[in-house]
Amino acid sequence: MTIWFYVKTTDDPKTVAETVGKFNAYQGEHPEDQYTWNTEEAKTMEGEVYYQIKGKYAPLKDQTIIAITYRTGDTIVLSEIEDNLAPNFLDPLIEKYGFDNVKWIVVPPKH
Numbered sequence: 001m002t003i004w005f006y007v008k009t010t011d012d013p014k015t016v017a018e019t020v021g022k023f024n025a026y027q028g029e030h031p032e033d034q035y036t037w038n039t040e041e042a043k044t045m046e047g048e049v050y051y052q053i054k055g056k057y058a059p060l061k062d063q064t065i066i067a068i069t070y071r072t073g074d075t076i077v078l079s080e081i082e083d084n085l086a087p088n089f090l091d092p093l094i095e096k097y098g099f100d101n102v103k104w105i106v107v108p109p110k111h
Contacts, residue, residue: 001083001106007076007093008101014039016076016093017051017069023092024055034058037066053078 007016021037028034040052050070054063066085067078081089083106093102 001108003081003083003086003089004105004107005078005081005089005093006103006105007078007097008074008103009076009097010074011076013051013069013071013076014041016078017053017067019096020067020078020089020092021053024088032059038063039069 009016011019017039021039024035024037026035035058036056038054038056040054042050042052044050048070050068052065053067053069055066056063067081067089069076069078071077078089078093086104090102090104
């Protein structure tokens, strides 16, 4: 399943993405046992700015895209999130923005 989170806020998409990213940094006992979520700016073909939340494990060069973040109206959208990552988003978003300002939609896979 895929989840879309909607956060009603005046914060910009980068700030919301960084809020989630800070919550998802992990440093193990070994120096190379480090996992972080980073925010990177990207642009659509039309030139509109959005942000990608990418996961990075220190020993590996590649990063994986975890979510796309953008504004629509008075809401920030965090889209295309795998359902097993929901707690990684819910805790920091509800802590900062409050339960009443965070909504989510679960989309079942196409059959």
